[in-house]
Amino acid sequence: MKNDTSTVTISKAEYDSMKQQIEWLMAQLKLSKHRQFGSSSEKSEYDQRQFDFFNEAEALAAKDAVEPELIEVEKHYRKRKRSATDRLPDDLPVEVVEHKLPKNEQDCPKCNHKLHVMGRNIRRELVIIPATAKIREHIEYVYACRCCEGNADSVPIVKAPMPEPVIKGSFASPEAIAHIMTQKFVMGSPLYRQEAEWKRTGIMLTRQTMSNWLIRATEDWLAPIYERLRAELLKQNVLHADETTLQVLKEPGKTAQSKSYMWLYRTSGDAENPIVLYDYKPGRHAKYPEKFLEGFTGYLHTDGYDAYHKLPENITVVGCWAHVRRKFDEALKILPEKDRADSAAKYGKQYCSQLFELEREFAELPPDKRFEKRQELSKPVLDEFFAWAESLTVLPKSPVGAAVQYALSQRKYLERYLKDGRLEISNNRAERSIKPFVIDRKNFLFANTPRGATASAIMFSIIETAKENGLNPFEYLTYIFKTAPNLTAADLVSAESLLPWNVTLPEYGQSQKKAG
Numbered sequence: 001m002k003n004d005t006s007t008v009t010i011s012k013a014e015y016d017s018m019k020q021q022i023e024w025l026m027a028q029l030k031l032s033k034h035r036q037f038g039s040s041s042e043k044s045e046y047d048q049r050q051f052d053f054f055n056e057a058e059a060l061a062a063k064d065a066v067e068p069e070l071i072e073v074e075k076h077y078r079k080r081k082r083s084a085t086d087r088l089p090d091d092l093p094v095e096v097v098e099h100k101l102p103k104n105e106q107d108c109p110k111c112n113h114k115l116h117v118m119g120r121n122i123r124r125e126l127v128i129i130p131a132t133a134k135i136r137e138h139i140e141y142v143y144a145c146r147c148c149e150g151n152a153d154s155v156p157i158v159k160a161p162m163p164e165p166v167i168k169g170s171f172a173s174p175e176a177i178a179h180i181m182t183q184k185f186v187m188g189s190p191l192y193r194q195e196a197e198w199k200r201t202g203i204m205l206t207r208q209t210m211s212n213w214l215i216r217a218t219e220d221w222l223a224p225i226y227e228r229l230r231a232e233l234l235k236q237n238v239l240h241a242d243e244t245t246l247q248v249l250k251e252p253g254k255t256a257q258s259k260s261y262m263w264l265y266r267t268s269g270d271a272e273n274p275i276v277l278y279d280y281k282p283g284r285h286a287k288y289p290e291k292f293l294e295g296f297t298g299y300l301h302t303d304g305y306d307a308y309h310k311l312p313e314n315i316t317v318v319g320c321w322a323h324v325r326r327k328f329d330e331a332l333k334i335l336p337e338k339d340r341a342d343s344a345a346k347y348g349k350q351y352c353s354q355l356f357e358l359e360r361e362f363a364e365l366p367p368d369k370r371f372e373k374r375q376e377l378s379k380p381v382l383d384e385f386f387a388w389a390e391s392l393t394v395l396p397k398s399p400v401g402a403a404v405q406y407a408l409s410q411r412k413y414l415e416r417y418l419k420d421g422r423l424e425i426s427n428n429r430a431e432r433s434i435k436p437f438v439i440d441r442k443n444f445l446f447a448n449t450p451r452g453a454t455a456s457a458i459m460f461s462i463i464e465t466a467k468e469n470g471l472n473p474f475e476y477l478t479y480i481f482k483t484a485p486n487l488t489a490a491d492l493v494s495a496e497s498l499l500p501w502n503v504t505l506p507e508y509g510q511s512q513k514k515a516g
Helices: 012-037 053-060 146-151 174-185 191-200 207-233 287-292 306-310 321-333 344-362 367-391 399-409 411-419 428-444 450-468 473-486 489-494
Strands: 070-073 076-079 142-144 157-159 238-248 260-267 276-281 298-301 315-318
Touching: 142 146, 174 191, 174 207, 174 428, 174 450, 174 473, 191 207, 207 260, 207 276, 207 450, 207 473, 207 489, 238 428, 238 450, 260 287, 260 428, 260 450, 276 287, 276 450, 287 306, 315 411, 321 344, 321 399, 321 411, 344 367, 344 399, 367 399, 367 411, 399 411, 428 450, 450 473
Parallel strands: 238 298, 298 315
Antiparallel strands: 070 076, 142 157, 238 260, 260 276
16 A cells, blocks of 8 residues: 655645634634633733632641731720731620639639739630521501490501511511522522521521512512612713623523623712612623613713624713733733743733823822823823834734734724723723622523523622622611611602612721722
8 A cells, every 4th residue: 555645735825824824723722721721910920829729728828927916995806907918897796705713723722822813814716607597576566445345336456567578478588688699699609509508507498489589679679779770870971881691591582502691881980979780681782782871971981892882972982991901911921931022912011001000190180180191191102002003014813913903993992081081091990890790600600581680680780889889788788678668659769768878887898988
């Protein structure tokens, strides 16, 4: 049998085309590996420590780390300020456990005289008590008149006032629904895990029952607040928007494997009362943000998705420089170390970083001064960047070519943040707000029905808005479920007393308030 030694002749153009395709595929492979296994940080340094999830305790533990100390301050304890990581609330209750010698052992072992207390050694511990449950039994007393019972034709019946239940005919309490909701949407614990946890404590509470509680409470009491928040949102002049995928198993006219979307809209950094709203929709078409934003006129921060560019003329779309920087960063990371120093990817990223550095310098300025500084310092850098980008000769399908083409195609949107000092250089504010949903999605994976997806959007909205306003989500939800059932229909529609900035509750944390 003879070996086949025949050769195939191709033209130089075909060879160059195949070479470009191979280079493009290799670049995509490197980028895919980096996205899966590498650091997501866009910082110039590449030595960020990576912590393995299963080895987190060992990775984070430090033998020489000093334990945080608690100091007494007027009958409560707090951490010394020298520790920057561990912090306990100042009003945390203190349980004092005294260890004294028994009476029969308080004699001196040498002379048998009575011992006296000469000092105390104090050891303080943080005690954590798992969630507990109890039954609250409401007893409504009914009163009647003895005199009328014996002498009158009718007897007046008077009932003691009793608050309305959060769900009629159910044993659900405001605290129970608030706990289940925060466990699912704040802590990322799906209902099947909560069901197992309750079962271990001897409480048989099925996920179906918990799901019914959540949806019913959302539709009855959270939906009016959501609608009022949406009305307030549309009064703003500057908003941010983003979207992410969601799988809904029983979406009419769609297979279970198809994609649905969770859209996000939120206030900008200049808003007095921050609002974060999610909106479930079956698709990613421009008609969905157009419908949600009906009545809004102003600036809308977005990424480069084309649907936003099809919105009505009364909405001015502002592009995101973080996406431009990210594309140059990805192009830089897949280059061999030796080729990075003088690469177009490096220079493109440096232009972006320079613009972001200027924004950090302007952060504390009022909008009018920020506008002036941007015209003076940022605009020349931005113009120089686009002149540089237009002068480049790069392969369109290469990573750096894609970054350059993206920047040039988005130019008119990217330049718009210079038009108003209230605008921001990126849409990172929306990306941070949609991140809690993305993280929780890894736990609950999908929604079963559109009704459940819509309820989830409302619950996420109320919780994230509460966090943005510095409220403890559990306390806020408990307040709503206790208060809303006892409001008049008109008060519930206005929802004025239920808005996050109109209630006083335990804070979620000063670092969370009006974050970003």
